[in-house]
Amino acid sequence: MTKRPLITALALSLGVMAGSAAADELMERANAIFEPVPQTPPVIDGNELTPAKVTLGKMLFFEPRLSASHLISCNTCHNVGLGGDDELAVSIGHGWQKGPRNAPTVFNAVFNAAQFWDGRAEDLAEQAKGPVQAGVEMSSSPDRVVTTLKSMPEYIELFEESFPGQDDPVTFDNMAVAIEAYEATLITPDAPFDRYLRGDASALNETEKEGLALFMDRGCTACHSGVNVGGQSYFPFGLVTRPGGDILPEGDKGRFAVTETASDEYVFRASPLRNIELTAPYFHSGAIWSLEEAVSVMGTSQLGTELNDDEVKSIVAFLKTLTGEMPEVRYPQLPPSTSKTPRPVDMVL
Amino acid sequence: MTKRPLITALALSLGVMAGSAAADELMERANAIFEPVPQTPPVIDGNELTPAKVTLGKMLFFEPRLSASHLISCNTCHNVGLGGDDELAVSIGHGWQKGPRNAPTVFNAVFNAAQFWDGRAEDLAEQAKGPVQAGVEMSSSPDRVVTTLKSMPEYIELFEESFPGQDDPVTFDNMAVAIEAYEATLITPDAPFDRYLRGDASALNETEKEGLALFMDRGCTACHSGVNVGGQSYFPFGLVTRPGGDILPEGDKGRFAVTETASDEYVFRASPLRNIELTAPYFHSGAIWSLEEAVSVMGTSQLGTELNDDEVKSIVAFLKTLTGEMPEVRYPQLPPSTSKTPRPVDMVL
Numbered sequence: 001m002t003k004r005p006l007i008t009a010l011a012l013s014l015g016v017m018a019g020s021a022a023a024d025e026l027m028e029r030a031n032a033i034f035e036p037v038p039q040t041p042p043v044i045d046g047n048e049l050t051p052a053k054v055t056l057g058k059m060l061f062f063e064p065r066l067s068a069s070h071l072i073s074c075n076t077c078h079n080v081g082l083g084g085d086d087e088l089a090v091s092i093g094h095g096w097q098k099g100p101r102n103a104p105t106v107f108n109a110v111f112n113a114a115q116f117w118d119g120r121a122e123d124l125a126e127q128a129k130g131p132v133q134a135g136v137e138m139s140s141s142p143d144r145v146v147t148t149l150k151s152m153p154e155y156i157e158l159f160e161e162s163f164p165g166q167d168d169p170v171t172f173d174n175m176a177v178a179i180e181a182y183e184a185t186l187i188t189p190d191a192p193f194d195r196y197l198r199g200d201a202s203a204l205n206e207t208e209k210e211g212l213a214l215f216m217d218r219g220c221t222a223c224h225s226g227v228n229v230g231g232q233s234y235f236p237f238g239l240v241t242r243p244g245g246d247i248l249p250e251g252d253k254g255r256f257a258v259t260e261t262a263s264d265e266y267v268f269r270a271s272p273l274r275n276i277e278l279t280a281p282y283f284h285s286g287a288i289w290s291l292e293e294a295v296s297v298m299g300t301s302q303l304g305t306e307l308n309d310d311e312v313k314s315i316v317a318f319l320k321t322l323t324g325e326m327p328e329v330r331y332p333q334l335p336p337s338t339s340k341t342p343r344p345v346d347m348v349l
Numbered sequence: 350m351t352k353r354p355l356i357t358a359l360a361l362s363l364g365v366m367a368g369s370a371a372a373d374e375l376m377e378r379a380n381a382i383f384e385p386v387p388q389t390p391p392v393i394d395g396n397e398l399t400p401a402k403v404t405l406g407k408m409l410f411f412e413p414r415l416s417a418s419h420l421i422s423c424n425t426c427h428n429v430g431l432g433g434d435d436e437l438a439v440s441i442g443h444g445w446q447k448g449p450r451n452a453p454t455v456f457n458a459v460f461n462a463a464q465f466w467d468g469r470a471e472d473l474a475e476q477a478k479g480p481v482q483a484g485v486e487m488s489s490s491p492d493r494v495v496t497t498l499k500s501m502p503e504y505i506e507l508f509e510e511s512f513p514g515q516d517d518p519v520t521f522d523n524m525a526v527a528i529e530a531y532e533a534t535l536i537t538p539d540a541p542f543d544r545y546l547r548g549d550a551s552a553l554n555e556t557e558k559e560g561l562a563l564f565m566d567r568g569c570t571a572c573h574s575g576v577n578v579g580g581q582s583y584f585p586f587g588l589v590t591r592p593g594g595d596i597l598p599e600g601d602k603g604r605f606a607v608t609e610t611a612s613d614e615y616v617f618r619a620s621p622l623r624n625i626e627l628t629a630p631y632f633h634s635g636a637i638w639s640l641e642e643a644v645s646v647m648g649t650s651q652l653g654t655e656l657n658d659d660e661v662k663s664i665v666a667f668l669k670t671l672t673g674e675m676p677e678v679r680y681p682q683l684p685p686s687t688s689k690t691p692r693p694v695d696m697v698l
Contacts, residue, residue: 064428064431064435065436069441070436071425071435071437076420079413081411081680081681082413082683083685086413086419086420087413087414087685087686087693088420092420092695095445096445096695277685280685280686289686289688289692326682328679329679329680330677330679331430331678331679333675334430334431336432336436336626336629337436339639343638344437344438346441346445
């Protein structure tokens with residue numbers, strides 16, 4: 001048997017005493033740092049999740065005609081069947097161009113403090129406008145989107161129902177608000193870790209509890225806390241040791257592009273870790289495919305710690321308890337194009 | 350009021366007598382030519398639609414990792430939210446390459462006599478193997494598919510359940526059989542025309558009945574009959590007058606490529622017309638976006654008849670009664686990739 005470091009032995013002994021004061025202490029510590037994913041969507045200031053708006057937002061989320069090519073929808077890169085992302089290093093968009101960063105999951109994104117790896121969108125509505133217009137993603141424009149949506153009577157009616165009392169409800173902004181409303185419903189409650197936080201000590205096994213203890217003791221929680229186990233604030237990638245350019249490409253200075261503040265160079269939003277086992281590859285560069293390796297890189301780059309294999313294994317076991325119940329999504333039926341619908345444009349301009 | 354041609358006036362007077370002997374005669378004639386879409390999937394020889402197999406087939410239908418890029422699934426071009434196709438002239442595939450022909454709808458495809466525009470696949474299982482391997486579509490290979498599927502324990506288990514008693518059930522052929530099983534469930538019963546065929550004379554309005562009468566009287570039914578109102582056999586496009594190269598590109602000789610028989614030049618499978626209003630653009634070339642124009646082109650090219658505007662309008666009204674109830678599709682959850690899953694390849698080889 002390989003030698004176990006002290007911390008592992010300690011955590012194991014805590015585990016053996018499940019249900020005892022020591023186990024309760026672990027649960028208590030965890031509850032001071034994390035929160036369970038709620039079972040119902042959160043309230044969003046200024047965006048009431050009415051049934052009409054959520055229905056509309058879902059159609060828009062699956063609507064490839066929001067892209068110039070009519071091929072790419074939100075769901076292309078934030079695939080609700082694949083953990084809410086695309087399992088690619090970086091996404092493929094209009095004209096087979098590649099985006100600069102890994103697509104984050106849409107699941108539980110509503111709980112992030114801000115959106116995108118650099119937090120440049122303050123909420124999901126703001127976020128939704130980005131990829132639609134980005135030349136390497138959907139390559140459309142607000143005008144084209146509005147013309148497209150207004151060309152189909154079913155959409156006009158749904159916008160009217162979703163934004164009652166507005167003179168001209170079919171707008172690019174309202175498109176984004178409706179998408180936000182739908183995305184707010186894409187939450188994954190009832191992960192084993194949520195059951196644990198709610199008091200079910202048996203929801204995690206010994207290795208998983210060991211991993212949780214390590215995750216807190218080693219300082220991972222300095223960046224990864226709250227309901228999303230991350231996603232709350234910004235930190236330099238390479239705080240202690242800067243990883244190589246394969247993982248942290250020099251050309252992408254992260255939040256610096258948003259704030260133009262020198263101290264924000266290579267600063268990124270700490271990844272939310274919910275359902276992390278479903279969303280490889282990892283990091284903004286999508287350079288690392290194995291969760292074990294990602295944990296190990298975090299140890300050296302952020303904590304200045306060489307985590308040993310057993311520690312990595314335990315932390316990964318804990319991270320896998322963050323996988324919740326996936327949302328049930330009934331595929332929406334989209335209205336047919338009309339003679340007024342702009343034709344697809346697949347050329348790269 | 351514009352002058353109505355005799356045939357229209359006749360059909361109208363037939364309509365006025367709905368429920369009478371004349372109306373019943375129209376219904377009777379229709380029932381001799383067409384069949385309603387059944388409310389449950391058909392029996393497929395040699396492919397029992399077990400729940401396990403249909404579940405597996407659905408996952409595979411939505412599985413982008415069947416493509417080399419991990420971006421393209423069956424649903425990309427046969428979108429269940431868009432009438433079962435992609436509303437593009439020709440599909441966009443691997444490396445943003447364009448396919449040679451318009452993607453046919455997957456809905457009710459099980460009722461076609463053969464698959465593809467040239468009928469080169471005798472059934473849906475045979476069909477499913479095509480796009481997965483085509484360089485301009487999903488650009489994968491049987492070996493890569495099998496390695497991919499075997500890398501995920503969830504798939505191995507589902508193949509074992511779906512193909513009990515087989516030594517090595519995770520095969521490319523079984524992938525196709527499972528996809529066929531799922532696709533056989535993608536049927537759209539209860540169109541107004543189906544209710545009409547079943548005896549509900551009020552299911553079609555007067556214009557629609559007029560269109561139905563014209564559709565039969567003018568000879569459209571020579572090619573478009575049966576449950577799918579087409580999809581049963583092969584006919585030269587341009588039987589009477591060959592349309593221009595924009596509609597009938599000279600480079601695509603249709604079924605000739607399959608049979609290498611001179612008489613099969615520019616021969617194609619007659620389009621199935623179920624849900625036709627949802628699946629623009631039209632023809633194998635996808636050159637025509639308006640259903641009115643498509644009907645008009647058929648008149649001149651296949652029947653040698655210049656249909657007037659009223660006739661076209663009535664026939665289109667009838668064709669819109671072929672839109673059935675779309676299948677309810679709950680988005681499947683796909684298993685995460687593992688260290689053994691081949692990485693995505695987005696290069697064009």
